[in-house]
Amino acid sequence: MSITSGIGLVSGIDTFSLIEQLLAVEAQSKVPIFQRISGLNASKTALLDVNARLLSLGNAAKAFRADDVFRSVLASSSNEDILGVTATTKANPGQYSFRVRQLVSTSQQMSRGFASKSENPLGLEAMSFEWGKGRVSESIRLDDLNGGSGVDRGRIRIQDRAGNSAVIDLSEATTLEEVVEAINAESGIQVVANFNTDSLQLVDESGGSGVFSVANEGGGTTATDLGIETSVVGVGLINGEPLNSLSVNSLLTDFNDGNGVLIRDNIVDFVLNVDGTAYDIDLGRVDAAIDLDTRLEDLNDGDGVAINEDPERPDFTIVTSTGQEIDIDLGATFDENDEIDDEAVETVSELLARVNGTLTEELGAGQVVLSIRDDGKGFEITDNMAGGGNVQIVGAGPNADGTAEDLGILGTGTALGLTGSVVPNKVQTPRATTIQDLMDRVSEQTSGAVVVSVAADGEGLEFTASGGGTVTMLAGAVDGSSFAAEVSTQTIRDLGFSAGDAGASLEGSRVSSGLGTVLLRTLQGGAGLGGSSLTVTDREGDTVTVSNLDQFDTLEEALVVIGTALNASGVDVAIGVNDQGNGLLVEDDSGGAGNLTISGDAAAGLGLGGLEAGVASNVVRGENLQRQYVSLGTPLSELNYGKGVGTGRFRITDSSGDTGT
Numbered sequence: 001m002s003i004t005s006g007i008g009l010v011s012g013i014d015t016f017s018l019i020e021q022l023l024a025v026e027a028q029s030k031v032p033i034f035q036r037i038s039g040l041n042a043s044k045t046a047l048l049d050v051n052a053r054l055l056s057l058g059n060a061a062k063a064f065r066a067d068d069v070f071r072s073v074l075a076s077s078s079n080e081d082i083l084g085v086t087a088t089t090k091a092n093p094g095q096y097s098f099r100v101r102q103l104v105s106t107s108q109q110m111s112r113g114f115a116s117k118s119e120n121p122l123g124l125e126a127m128s129f130e131w132g133k134g135r136v137s138e139s140i141r142l143d144d145l146n147g148g149s150g151v152d153r154g155r156i157r158i159q160d161r162a163g164n165s166a167v168i169d170l171s172e173a174t175t176l177e178e179v180v181e182a183i184n185a186e187s188g189i190q191v192v193a194n195f196n197t198d199s200l201q202l203v204d205e206s207g208g209s210g211v212f213s214v215a216n217e218g219g220g221t222t223a224t225d226l227g228i229e230t231s232v233v234g235v236g237l238i239n240g241e242p243l244n245s246l247s248v249n250s251l252l253t254d255f256n257d258g259n260g261v262l263i264r265d266n267i268v269d270f271v272l273n274v275d276g277t278a279y280d281i282d283l284g285r286v287d288a289a290i291d292l293d294t295r296l297e298d299l300n301d302g303d304g305v306a307i308n309e310d311p312e313r314p315d316f317t318i319v320t321s322t323g324q325e326i327d328i329d330l331g332a333t334f335d336e337n338d339e340i341d342d343e344a345v346e347t348v349s350e351l352l353a354r355v356n357g358t359l360t361e362e363l364g365a366g367q368v369v370l371s372i373r374d375d376g377k378g379f380e381i382t383d384n385m386a387g388g389g390n391v392q393i394v395g396a397g398p399n400a401d402g403t404a405e406d407l408g409i410l411g412t413g414t415a416l417g418l419t420g421s422v423v424p425n426k427v428q429t430p431r432a433t434t435i436q437d438l439m440d441r442v443s444e445q446t447s448g449a450v451v452v453s454v455a456a457d458g459e460g461l462e463f464t465a466s467g468g469g470t471v472t473m474l475a476g477a478v479d480g481s482s483f484a485a486e487v488s489t490q491t492i493r494d495l496g497f498s499a500g501d502a503g504a505s506l507e508g509s510r511v512s513s514g515l516g517t518v519l520l521r522t523l524q525g526g527a528g529l530g531g532s533s534l535t536v537t538d539r540e541g542d543t544v545t546v547s548n549l550d551q552f553d554t555l556e557e558a559l560v561v562i563g564t565a566l567n568a569s570g571v572d573v574a575i576g577v578n579d580q581g582n583g584l585l586v587e588d589d590s591g592g593a594g595n596l597t598i599s600g601d602a603a604a605g606l607g608l609g610g611l612e613a614g615v616a617s618n619v620v621r622g623e624n625l626q627r628q629y630v631s632l633g634t635p636l637s638e639l640n641y642g643k644g645v646g647t648g649r650f651r652i653t654d655s656s657g658d659t660g661t
Helices: 015-065 176-184 252-258 348-363 402-406 435-445 486-494 555-568
Strands: 155-159 165-169 191-195 200-204 211-217 230-233 237-239 270-274 277-281 316-319 325-328 340-342 368-372 379-383 392-395 417-419 427-429 450-454 461-465 471-475 505-507 534-537 543-546 573-577 584-588 597-599 619-621
Touching: 165 176, 176 191, 176 200, 200 211, 230 237, 252 435, 270 486, 277 435, 325 348, 348 368, 392 402, 435 450, 435 461, 461 471, 471 486, 471 505, 534 555, 543 555, 555 573
Parallel strands: none
Antiparallel strands: 155 165, 155 211, 191 200, 200 237, 211 230, 270 277, 270 471, 316 325, 316 392, 368 379, 379 417, 450 461, 461 505, 534 543, 534 597, 573 584, 584 619
């Protein structure tokens, strides 16, 4: 037996397998490591997915910083073909019903043809057009009657004195004129309807001697709401109850023929003095006080505060009493690596920290300080540097004056600092809109010393000193507008009073409009009648003078008195409102050949001026009465045919080159 040995390739040993196995044994220790790496990669992928989702959520959540997201509403109409609807964030949730009288339509008037356009074919020197509310006789909406409570739409039953009876369906009526037309169109009864300044009138022309009655039909309250539910015997006339009396729900915007009441925000509208104690009355909105938690985006009626995004440019500059200029940047700040070091300020707390931090860094602690005004209505800057100049806040950066203006601090103060103007915050209590709101404000702001009520005639207001003393109406604040001191008494006048009125109980003049007529004081653009007497001479020479016309409130009342005087004096002249409803029409039926003359200090106010010398005509058309329908109390939202006026800024430059934004 022999034994051999060797090494190397010729040894016959399977070195390849041996090495593979040795390497495999060695690699066993790496398996847990690779498994760990695989798990970490899976975790990394999952975290990246979570991060992406969080970023998406964050971007979506930014919208929730605006209150409108939580106040958004959806509105729908049961018949979009007739009435479409959209809703703002201020809409009150609920279901609302509308009666559509007619759909919009176009109107075109065309004259006859003319041979030439250059020969003045119309024979006119000028033509004028007016779009607005210039008519002195407008449709009377049923919804506006009874102090804003309106009229129940339903059926009424009328029985004339001859015993004839008819049911009249008023379920589709929208105006008082339509009610009158429906009654007069009923052939089953001999009744004629009309209305005067305050109520409906029904006249029985049947010739009978029985009961003349009006009743509700079908369980409704239509006749009651129209003020004509009654039964009379022996007379053929029904004078309805007043329909346009004021109530606690009456809107202040409906006062004075729709010219409303001037109400200013954050300022004294008028003063009530009760036995030497003065009470400031503010009917405007009450804003929430500005505090550290107030968001800048809520200021200025939600328009916020303009902050520029350029980190190299400031938002405004503070000039101290010593003349040092400190640039203030409210935007995001960045570190040396261009990473965000501090986000743009969003709250008042952050605003004060940013501004005062910059001031402290540049001037030292407490030298110049920005703070909230004591009344919480704005901001103020205090300068403790004892310099000889005045503190100034000037605009800077891309927004120019915008940021400082939004904060109410743009301008020049004193050596001790600057008190900023009022900066509107979120509305805590809205403006007074109804008589009830007026009552509540006066009661609250006088601690119950003055009580406001609707006057007994339902046409005006009454202010009474609850303790039996004397209440005096005084002017409110002068707000610096171009109207000067006039604006300080405007609210009082709009409520039917005059500055200086005094007494234990003050009853104001009429502020409610008449049915189908207007207040005399709204004629001629608000200048009113401007006189008290009118003299009319017909073409036959008969004449009459009517005096004390300024004692009446409405145009209808004045015309009735004038007409009565003309008839009583045998003057064959009729004066009424023209077909267009914007002036008067005078018609002479005397048959005379002389001149028709009209004079007196009230003639011009009635649009009948310039007729003192007379005219040889049976018909005279008066001038436009220029009924006022825009006043200091008119909401901007009603201008431009309801389109309103957009918010924003504009700049005015006067002839000397001075500008203001």
